Amino acid sequence: MPASAPNTKEINWLSQLELARLKQELGSKPQLSSVARAMRSHFTKVDEALCASDNREGCQPACKKHCSHCCHTIVYANFAEIAAAYIHLSERLTKAQMEELKSTLQASSHHLIKAYNAKEPQTITCPFLKDGACSIYEARPSQCRNTHSLNDYRCRQAYDEPSNTERIIPVVPERQEISRLMLSAVASALHSAKLDHNLYEFSTGLLSVIESPAVLQRWLKGRKIPTTQA
């Protein structure tokens, strides 16, 4: 873990190191186990780098458990993140719990389609939000790890008035940069391994895997995934 907050040069260096590590971990013919291992380590590295940035004076996010205004949005993730989330869930949930989750994601997917087609902005709640907290926290995708705010009051205002696009949430630019470059390292590593590295809507991507785990094998063979793409 870096001793102090990384500067731009260090962030670049960090992401280059991460790219090299991911390429080595994935190899030329990645397996599901190597993808899950690579993404677990990746999330740890991202969290460590973000934590170092947060430690600086004036850069501490106002975010805390049960403050979840930012979880009412569409989440995008690459398929390595979706695969890692699926492995995380399948190691923890019983068959019955997985079936329950499938129903929740199917209902959420119908709501998403309606929201896409609606004339007015709709409130979209992430299906993983349970009792005001993330139920997939350890395996949440990069978009969620990156999301932060220096002012929770502004987040509440944005949530209360979704049609007002003028509202600005104050953020830490270095934090954004760390996330952007680390995500780009994953995309480059997937590209090198000849895997689809596009972004997909997270919950419907995960639903497609829960409904048919064979989707993962198709992705590992370099095919695209038939779901909602960013």
Ligand code: SF4
């Ligand atoms: S995955 Fe978790 S952190 Fe991300 S939007 Fe959903 S509930 Fe929030």
